[in-house]
Structures are given as structure tokens and as C-alpha cells.
Amino acid sequence: MTATEKKRQPLSTGSEWTFELVRAYDREIGRIAERYALDTYPNQIEVITAEQMMDAYASVGMPLGYHHWSYGKHFLATEKGYKRGQMGLAYEIVINSDPCIAYLMEENTMCMQALVIAHACYGHNSFFKGNYLFRTWTDASSIIDYLVFAKQYIMQCEERHGIDAVEDLLDSCHALMNYGVDRYKRPYPISAEEERRRMKDREEHLQKQINDLWRTIPKSASKGGEQDNKRFPAEPQENILYFLEKHAPLLEPWQREVIRIVRKIAQYFYPQRQTQVMNEGWATFWHYTLMNDLYDEGLVTDGFMIEFLQSHTSVIYQPPFDSPYYSGINPYTLGFAMYRDIRRICEEPTEEDRRWFPDIAGSDWLSTLKFAMKSFKDESFILQYLSPKVIRDLKLFSILDDDQKDELYVPAIHDEPGYQQIRETLAAQYNLGNREPNVQIWSIDRRGDRSLTLRHQQHDRKPLGNSTDEVLKHLHRLWGFDIHLQIMQDDKLINTQHVPPKNEVEHDGDYPRLDLIMPPI
Amino acid sequence: MSHVIDRRLNGKNKSTVNRQRFLRRYRDHIKKAVEEAVSRRSITDMEHGEQISIPGRDIDEPVLHHGRGGRQTTVHPGNREFTTGEKIARPQGGGGGQGAGKASNSGEGMDEFVFQITQEEFLDFMFEDLELPNLVKRHLTGSDTFKHVRAGISNEGNPSRINIVRTLRSAHARRIALSGSSRARLKTAESELQRLRVEQPDNFGDIQALEEEIVKLRARIKRVPFLDTFDLKYNLLVKQPNPSSKAVMFCLMDVSGSMTQSTKDIAKRFFILLYLFLKRNYDKIDVVFIRHHTSAKEVDEEEFFYSRETGGTIVSSALKLMQEIMAARYPINEWNIYAAQASDGDNWNDDSPVCRDILIKQIMPFVQYFTYVEITPREHQALWYEYEQVAESFADTFAQQQLVSAGDIYPVFRELFQRRMTT
16 A cells, blocks of 8 residues: 555645646546547636526526526526525536536535536537537537527517517427427538528518418419318428428518527537436546546545545435435436446456347447447437346336326336336337427418417327416417317327317318308409 | 636626516516515515515426326336336325326426515515605706707707718708709610610711700709708707706604604604615615604704603604704705604694694795604594694695504505606
8 A cells, every 4th residue: 555655646635726726637637538539629617606607507508598587587596596505506517519618616626626527528528529419410619609699689689579579489489499309300500600691581581481371362273272272281290390480470580580599499409308318427437437547546635536436426326216305317327327337248248248238248348338429319328228237236117107097017127027128118218209298280271260280199198288288378379370289099089179269169171171262252 | 628717707697687587577476475575574674685486387387298197107216125017006196206207307396486586676676666756846956967868860950960871861862852853864865875876877966966965964963962951960969957866854753751662663664664765766865863852853863763752742843943954954956855754643732733834834845745654553633633734735745644553654655655646
């Protein structure tokens, strides 16, 4: 022991941090990260106060956002929680941009700062740069510019049309924000400059398209009939906001532009919502690895390491299902455990691992780990890599809650027959497609009352939540005409909701409809 | 590759606007909470904000999500005794058991959204509907201060105020209007000339005539001046008088033996409320404390509220002193004068008519507002009835109310200063 102790030349011994120390730690951590060839954007580390952290927190992680009361609500909630000491602030916020911006809080100790640097500046940062979802769906270099553009545009709208008009519009857009993303189509990269340049053209073009769609003057008589009876849109549309932006009949050009902004921001956050476990797990894995390497090289003291381990342990703590603190599976725990286990499978595979993971057992752990990070999202990552050992360690089990049965049922637990099922169930749980109700735009009544029909395809008879009515009201505000929501079970229509509510039940499609265009007298 | 930046000195109130937006949106809720708080809490602790709570469902942002029901399979950690195929009784109600993971997706599950507003905001909400009567009646005379306010565009003005854009625009319009017909003719003449030269090059007569006309038209167009005095437009500024921003508040209080400390406390709260209220409307406020028993004395605040006196009561002494101070120190063309008098209603009987006369003749014509509060659970006494006559003559500027306990202060205060619809 004396030999290693002699070698020890820690970067710092106290818990106070200075800018020199932050730079020194960053340099060392960066050097070790290079050893693992972590590919990152350049880092921009910003030291801020607790109040500023609350600001950043309130704007849901966007470094700058347009003004909206809901951010004020977040802020008040955060402020209250923090001032009463009910909750600590997040240690860090990191923004998927190039350069990658990470916030360090002034109040933290040196150890915490080093932990955040390892976690955010090398963990999250390399994830943002490497993962395929982020690579294809977001453009890190232009996001800040775009947010500036969005903020200014919305401010101008407020000046021109009044705060209330803009606020109502944003409320409605936010209600549908999760239905403003393209799930399968790769969006164009966003660029503020481009947006500004194209805005004018787009306004005109859009309005023309809409006029075409809603043209009430009959075209030449021969064409008319059959074409108009076709359903529009021809395919159900999942991107409701996009559809509204392009086709809502009554919106002003600036309103379409605001919808577009909300949609683009939703799209920007979409990968983050799909890679929570992977992203946090990756960052946690790397802070753990990097900090241990720092210790092995004698650059940090024992006290430092104990403080680090203490906060690391609390980050990855998973309360059991019957604990009062339980609120679902902790993504840090699950992700960290999975990456650690992949490394273990590569380095010290057991017979079981060879059976379950013939491809990766015994392979080079670093490239395997990087491949996993780059090529999956939560759902497929779990489906691919959740190992029996992790299931056993976390003692995972599944519960089937069927409202037609009196009792809950346990379909699988952490044993040999259950592994595969647990894995599939858990993967499905992280599938955004399952988590969010499948609601799509089915048709619009172009020649009739211009109503918009949505279809909710029920999955396992799961009903919609109780705020659906409110959402439909918002949709009604944007669309401007009646909204119908059809609840489908497989091919069977089981219920229809209307906004504004309808008294008598109508039989849609039973009768041939007449066009409502009357010939002029 | 890393940059470390110190942002601690940057503005920390990035969320202020969003916060204001939130308060604006829920102002009805907040106002109600503030009103409740005002009647509940003592007025001496107006120095802090208030905790507001709003029913959670009122501020939820709706999203489409799954409700409970149907067939839901979820994975949970920390199994202890369950085995495959086991059936478990469904847990009732909350109890962080199964399904909690799902529930957390659909909102915070809190019944009340609770937050803190600052003292400033608290007072803003509290005073929202109130407006001091005759608030901006008096202007400074003589050395009036004015501010310049833009008031559109005019045809006359000072050269330094020329509005270049508007001037050139109207010059342009004038040039179009005056030379339009000539230009049109010039155009046809030129094309005609072109045609003739090509088709009938020998027709010298017509060509010459056209050429002459073109020269004439060109000259005419040229005669229209580029800029005419008629075109000049000026930014118009008008002077608006600045209302006086100084106010003086007279606090008059009976400190005779009949006034107990608790009565004085009630009076104090009333004065504080009035003071806070004036403070929001005027830049500079002087407060004059006059206390009286059989004789009146101007005192400082400490003495006003806390020193004990005994003896009888002659209210007119205080009114006389107030009148003297007004005349000596607060010329009415510079100051907005407010007065608040508090008493338990006792007065030496022969004195009450005197008070009425002083008020009507020497005080009321000069003050913006005079309030009298009688702090007593008993019957009204002579002073009240005399003051009723004052109220009749000065309905707009005089008000009196009876207070019984501290809880009455705010309602009475509101009533006294209820926003009046100005006609």
C-alpha cells in the first residue's frame, strides 16, 4: 500500500473548486476519455448559480425558449421545491448542441464538478454525437440558432397579434406536441437562416395549397364526382400538427408558422424521449469508468472517491416496487446495469452468456459497447441486450392488470422461463408507440361540414386518459370546425366523441352524402 | 477542446417573463387567495409575500395519454415473493404499488399547485381595484413640468423635426400625380415616333411634330419639382402636463384615556394600509402624525402609536393643528393632501360642531380625501353625526366608517377607496 500512496499526487485535496481546478480535471478526464476513443463535440462548460440552474430547468433544458406561462409554472414549482429543500437541483444540464453546452452549478463541490464533467461532457456528449437517432433526427450545430429565431418570431407575433392570441395558440400546440413528430420520415435539418429566407415563400405557397384543397367552386363537371368522394388524407396521418399546419382551413400564415416552430422543437426532443435509458446509462457508465481511472492513476484522494461513490450510488438507486419512493424503473439504474453487463459479457462470459449472446460473448468490450450505443433506441436496446443476469440482479417481474379480471396476474419473473418474456415486456414498455395512444387523423370532410375525424386505435383495450376532451377542444380551436374522435378496437368502431358535443347519434357513411354546394339561383 | 465559461454574472432572472405570464393567466385564482389572506393575516406583516395554491386540475396541460383500464402489462423491480402464474389481489387506491410507474406519466398527481408570490406582487393584487379618488386632480402650477409626447405627423413644424420618410413619400406621390398624364403621353409619342421612323422614314412633317411634342413634354415633366415645401412633414410633439407626484398624509389620532392599546393597534393598521396604498401611487410621500387629547401635538411615529396619555378629548385641536401645518408647509398646488382620522368616537360635546365647521371651511376644500374611522363597538356619538353633515357637503372627498375589530379593516378600507367610476 505504501508504494501506491507514495505515487499518489492528487489534483486537489479540498472540496472547494476553482476555475484552474475545473480546467485541470477536465484536461485529465479528457485525456482518459481519449484513451477509450470517445468521440465528442467540443465542450462548453458554463458555471452558473442555483437560480440560473432553476431558470435552465424551467425551460425544459432549452438554453433559450419562447415565453409561455407553462415554463413559468415549471419555474415556480422548481423554485418552491428547491427553497424548501425538498429536492436538490439536477447536478447538471447538458444540451445537445455543437459545441455541447454543459452547466456546472456554483454550489457543487470539486468532486461533484468532476463527476458532472465526466457524466455530461464526455458521457452525454459522445452519446449525442454517436447515437443514430440523434445523428439523423437532430442537427446539433443549428439548434441554438433555431431557438433564437423561434423566440424572436413568437415575440413579434405577440407584439402584432397580442399576448393572448399567441398564448392560446401555443396552449393548443403544446397539447398536441407529442403528435407533432415524424416517426419514420427523416426531417430536413433545421436552420434559422433558411427558415427566415423561406418563410415568405412558404406562406404564399401554403395559402395557395389550402385554397386549392378547400376550393368550393366546382371544377369542370366531368372530373368532379369521383375524385371528391375519395378520402382525404388518403393515408391516416400521425403527425397531427403537420397536418394542421398544412391543411387547417382558417389559420393565418403566422399561426401556421407558430405550429411549425412547436413541431420542430418537438422533433428535436423526440430522440431524447426515445433514448432515456440508453443515454443516462451511457453517461453513468462513463462517469463511473472515468472516475475510477482517475483514482487508479492516483489523481484523486480517497475522500474524493468516497464522496463520488456516495452520489453515484444514490443516482443509481432503484427503490423496489413496494417502496414509497418507487416511481417506475430508474433509467440510470437500468442503463448503467446493462452497459456494465455488456462489458462483463465481453470480458468474462459465463456459459449462460454464451448461450444468450453468442455474438458478443468474449468480443472486444469497447467496440461492442459503442456499437450498442450507436445503433439502438431504448426499446430495441433492451430487446437486444437485457441479460438474464441484469434481470436477476434487479429482480424484475411483470404484472398483468386486466380490468376484466378481479386479480392481478404475474406472467413472468426473473427465472429461466421468464427471461425472454420480461425482456419483451420491458422493451414494449419503452416503445413510445405503445406508451402514447395511437391517435391519427383519419379523414376530413372536404365538401361537407369540414369536420375532422380522428381515429384512436386501442391497444389491449387501453382507454384514453381523462384530459382527452381538453385536447380535442384545443384541436377544435386549431382546426376551426367540428372534431370527431372514433375509438376503434381492431376494425370495430366502439365509440365516437364529438367536439363540440353532439346530441343525436349520426350514422357516418351509411347514407350517400350530397355535396353541399348549391347552384347559384 | 473544452471551454470553461463563468456565467454566474449573467442575468439570473431569465424566467421572469414566464413567471409573469403564469401569474397573469391565473390572476383570478391569485386574487381570491390574496383577498382571503388579507382578511386573515395581520396588517403589520405586510412585508412578505403569500403562498398561493391553485387546484392542480386547473393548471394541468392536457395531453393525450392512456388512462387506467384495459389490459396493461408492466415490469417492476425488486420482486420478493411472487412466482410465475401467481394471482394477487388488486391493491386499492394509492399505496405506491403496482401501476405507479404508469401513473407518473400522466401528470404529477398532486392535488394542489402551491407557489409563492413576492410582497410586491401581493400588494399589487391587493390594491388592484382600488383607486384613490381624485388621484390626478392637481397639477403643478407656475413652474409646471411637462413631458413631450409624440402625437403623429403635422404639416408645420421645426426643421429639426422633419420626418424624412413621410416627406419623401408625399413628394413622390405629388410627382406621380402631377406628371402622370404627361408621362403617359410621352410614352405613346415616343413609341409612335419609333414606329414612324421605321415605317415611314420620309414623313418628316409628322416626325418633326412628334419630336417637338416630346421635347415639350419632357420639359413639362422636368418642371415638376423634386421636393416642394408642400411635401414637408414634421413629427408632432405635444406637451402633456405631469401630474404632481407628491402627497402628504395626515394621520390624526385620539390618544385620550378612553383609547386602549388595542384600539390604537387597529388604527395603526388602518394608517399603514393607507400609507402603503399612497406609496404605490406617488413618488414622494410625507407623513404627518398628529395626536391629541385636549390639546394636539405633532409627533414622530414611535410616539404617535406607543406613548400613553390620559385626559379628555377635544378633537378640534387636532384639526386646527392640521390646518396650520397645511398652510405652513404643504401648499396645495404642489401637494396632494390626504388625511385619515381615527378615534373611538369620544369628544367633548360642545366641540363636535366646531370640528364640523373647521372641516367644512378650512380643510375639506383643500384635501383630496379625508377618511374618518370610528373604532368602537358602541353606539355612534356626537362627532359621528356632525361628520355626517360634512359627508353630505363633500360626498366625493369625505368618507367615514365604523370599525369594530381588526378583521374589519380591509373590507372597510376597500369600501372607502372603492374604485369610483369617473363620469
